[in-house]
Amino acid sequence: MAVNLSGGSGRGRSGFGGRSPMSEINVTPLVDVMLVLLIIFMVTAPLLKAGVPVNLPESKAKTLGDEKDQVTLSMARDGRVYLDDVEVAPGELSDRLAALPRTEAGEPPLITLRADRSLDYGRIMEVMGELNQAGFNSISLITLASGEARPRAREKQAQ
Structure with missing residues (x-):
């Protein structure tokens, strides 16, 4: 979420009433994707360890x-x-x-x-x-x- 802190006129940096481009990166979607990938790897990693099906004692x-x-x-x-x-x-x-x-x-x-x-x-x-x-x-x-x-x-x- 971006907030304009440049002043009360709302002109921003350009001075002509236009809006300046936001330079902040929204990392929320990136974090969501990384958490999903982490859960997937945590679930599949133990399954990769045992390749031959064996009924262990x-x-x-x-x-x-x-x-x-x-x-x-x-x-x-x-x-x-x-x-x-x-x-x-x-x-x-x-x-x-x-x-x-x-x-x-x-x-x-x-x-x-x-x-x-x-x-x-x-x-x-x-x-x-x-x-x-x-x-x-x-x-x-x-x-x-x-x-x-x-x-x-x-x-x-x-x-």
Whole structure:
């Protein structure tokens, strides 16, 4: 909203009774659009994180923070393994893990394992054994918190 503070005559700057152009910017529509975009991104961001549909088990473990440069390994109900969102052929997991970039200190990236609750425990241990053999000794197991629908991470040392 603009207000003319130039004097009582209403002439403005031009002096000929014409109106001078307003130099103020109305930011209300910009703020409205930005708030709508913020809400859209807040709703869609959690949906982008989990690409492979997995029925996670529940746990009472404490939540770990999200770390930068982590790799998600998902195991679907039918036993297929996905590295991030790309399916890995049987017997190819070790090679794909060895090709992952290391940190500046030479350490492997953090692996988060999402496994379907209906999978055989032995199948999950086979994949964890391949992770250990490839040099990934710190693995975060993703679960659902008891009574919540949000994934939680629980650290497990593969041995």
